[in-house]
Amino acid sequence: MKHCTEANAEFQRLYALSLENAGFTHAEFAQRYGDLPAKQAAFEAGADYDLDRVDLGWR
Numbered sequence: 001m002k003h004c005t006e007a008n009a010e011f012q013r014l015y016a017l018s019l020e021n022a023g024f025t026h027a028e029f030a031q032r033y034g035d036l037p038a039k040q041a042a043f044e045a046g047a048d049y050d051l052d053r054v055d056l057g058w059r
Contacts, residue, residue: 006038
C-alpha cells in the first residue's frame with residue numbers, strides 16, 4: 001500500500017491526476033508496476049497511456 005501511496009503522489013505531480021482518476025485500482029497498479037520504484041512506476045504508467053506531463057510545460 002505504501003508503494004501505491006508514493007506512486008500516486010508522483011503521478012499527481014507529473015500528470016495532475018490521481019491513479020484512481022486515471023482508472024487504476026491499487027491492486028491493478030501494484031500488479032502492473034509494483035516491481036518498480038514509485039517514481040519510475042508513475043513515469044511508466046503515464047508513458048503507457050501517452051499522458052502529457054504537466055511539469056514540462058507547453059512545448
